[in-house]
Amino acid sequence: MSNPHANTNVELVIEAGRSEKNYWNDLWRYRELFYILSWRDIKVRYKQTTLGAAWGIIRPLLTMIIFSLVFGRVANLAKNSAYPYPLLVFTGLLPWQFFSSALSDAGNSLIGNTSLISKVYFPRMIIPASAVITSLVDFAISFGILVVMMLFLHFPPSARIMFLPFFVLLSLLLSVGLGLYLTALNVKYRDFRYIIPFILQIGIYVTPVGYSSNRIATQFSETFRFWYSLNPIVGIIDGFRWSILGEPLYMPGFISSLVMTLGFIWLGIWYFRKTEKGFADKI
Amino acid sequence: MSDTIIKVEGLSKRYIIGHETQERYLTLRDTVAGRAKKIFSFPSRLKSQKKDPSKEEFWALKNIDFEIKKGERVGIIGRNGAGKSTLLKILSRITEPSSGRINIRGRAASLLEVGTGFHPELSGRENIYLNGAILGMSRAEIRLKFDEIVSFAEVEKFLDTPVKRYSSGMYVRLAFSVAAHLEPEILIVDEVLAVGDAQFQKKSLGKMEDVSRNEGRTIILVSHNMAAIKGLCTDAIFLHKGEKVLQGNVYESLEKYLSFDQTELNRETRWKREKFFPPKNIYVQEAELIDDQTKDKFSLLVNLKIYSSSSARIGVNFRIKDGMGFPIALGCVHYDHSEKLTLEPGDNEFAISSFPLNMAIGAYKLSIEIVFSGSEVLDTLEDCIQFELNNEGLAKRKYGLMQSWGYGSTEIIFSDVKRTN
Secondary structure (H helix, E strand, O other): OOOOOOOOOOEEEEEOOOOOOOHHHHHHHOHHHHHHHHHHHHHHHHHHOOOOOHHHHHHHHHHHHHHHHHHHHHOOOOOOOOOOHHHHHHHHHHHHHHHHHHHHHHHHHHHHOHHHHHHOOOOOOHHHHHHHHHHHHHHHHHHHHHHHHHHHOOOOOOHHHHHHHHHHHHHHHHHHHHHHHHHHHHHHEOOHHHHHHHHHHHHOOOOOOOOOOHHHHHHOOHHHHHHHOOOHHHHHHHHHHHHHOOOOOOHHHHHHHHHHHHHHHHHHHHHHHHHHOOHHHHO | OOOEEEEEEEEEEEEEEEOOOOOOOEOHHHHHHHHHHHHHOOOOHHHHHHOOOOEEEEEEEEEEEEEEEOOOEEEEEOOOOOOHHHHHHHHOOOOOOOEEEEEEEOOEEEEOOOOOOOOOOOEHHHHHHHHHHHOOOOHHHHHHHHHHHHHHHOOHHHOOOEHHHOOHHHHHHHHHHHHHOOOOOEEEEEOHHHOOOHHHHHHHHHHHHHHHHHHOOEEEEEOOOHHHHHHHOOEEEEEEOOEEEEEEEHHHHHHHHHHHHHHOOOOEOEEEOOOOOOOOOEEEEEEEEOOOOOOOOEOOEEEEEEEEOOOEEOEEEEEEEEOOOOEEEEEEEOOOOOOOOEEOOEEEEEEEEOOOEOEOEEEEEEEEEEEEOOOEEEEEEEEEEEEEEOOOHHHHOOOOOEHHHOOOOEOOOOOOOOOOO
């Protein structure tokens, strides 16, 4: 009985300002639409390009090589690195690329599905959520590359790799939270179409993708590192490196990341639900 | 009552229209600038709080009440802007009402567009599952009806072809076929019957009617196609400017609608060219219909002012459309018929009149074309004149045909009956 309207005896009441009493129930009943929209996004993504899934491999691999060269050789950050530099870059790139593609896809998802929103009812949260799933597939491919690289470089992961799913979940929640907030804002203020790429462009410079965040402490100071870690992705990348490479974890940074992520998920859901009813009129 | 399936009480929908911005959405810059303006221009602040002159309320629906019983097929009629689509959007939960309450008992599905969510890159098969899910069918349900959907759409051979390679007819047939296999207790349909070839339209209408009759399904249909409404619906609700004028059986409502429509018609019996950009050698500057309704028979009497850069022989075509926009008559005046239709350089004025016409009471639109040697069109004024035949002359006639009856717009006057046996 997965039909959205299967329960015939329930009377539907439509009223102004009636906050859906069973909002989350409704979301659950529409899960099949969520699966199929995610499946559509994935399918279309790989169907439209000639190289298809190869892009999922080429993109992170090329970025990794360029970052290793620029940060490792040109900026000479690789000098006394305890780990193979490409691995350091890749463990930073993995959550960053997931976060940035999830955020930009989710941020533009409502605008990109205007015809659905203005013609059919369903809990709108499905749209940004399914956009994030596509990025999760890319993430899985990239993770495969990481495994191959580790085998190739003879770098066995520590036992702490069992905590990795937690950090994946954290980055997922962060991008969903921010994505919900930005996509709802995007409906109201179209400026966000330009703001999101801008945030991401700035983001890569204030995020330790090409270097270890320990560098921040050694280069500047511990206090500076704390302020730097207010960027919620810093804690997530540190967490990735902690569980894969065995870098020590900077606790204040991790806690700030956790708190910010929960804060963003709350903000995202709250704002999205507040504005959701007006989407069809504004979009 | 227990067989009331939809109950609408005091339903209203208000939109705020901004006059400054043309777009429906804001930009951050406008909001920031607007706030800054409010803070810095203190004296006008109190005033602007009272009423913002740049914003205006618009009631798309005002205090609508109605009930629909199980198994009824209800048409919603009204002119553009009457609130039909807003009503359907609220019933389908796409948008929220500003006030009022609706109770819906039973599973409802809405079809506001054919092929919502169809993706051009995906194959026919994939799009059936996608579109079905969007319309509220479960995967199991779609699997069950899959073959039926495909054969109804007549696209068996192209199931695995991306729909971007489909002809527009195939695309629409597939989209409609998915929709036609929805099995809700209440089906809400907007204007979608206007697509597809005539034969397929008939098939779809037939399918809808079948299901409704045999399974007691409730249908709510918005359409401008009066024939579709008449053919499918048992009842109709007539909306005008957001208010309900009438809910009654379909014939009653349609008649009210069509006669109501005409009293509100924009009469434009004079037409004047305002701007003229492309340098044409021959064009109409002014056209006027002399509209004398006091005679018992109506004739077309048109004054034309035509500019020409040189001497020329032309023809003039007059085309008439009825109130629903269907072309009903053509009249041609050519140089061959009347040597008077010769243009001299400069302005040329003509008065052209027809024999009496037997046209039904109702609204009409007149288009004028200037042609050269019968086929080359020099200037076209599409629907430049709108006029209306009313009851004034009717008093002098024995009886009158009305457009709203749907029996046609021109009357055939028989001259004689002879007994031949």
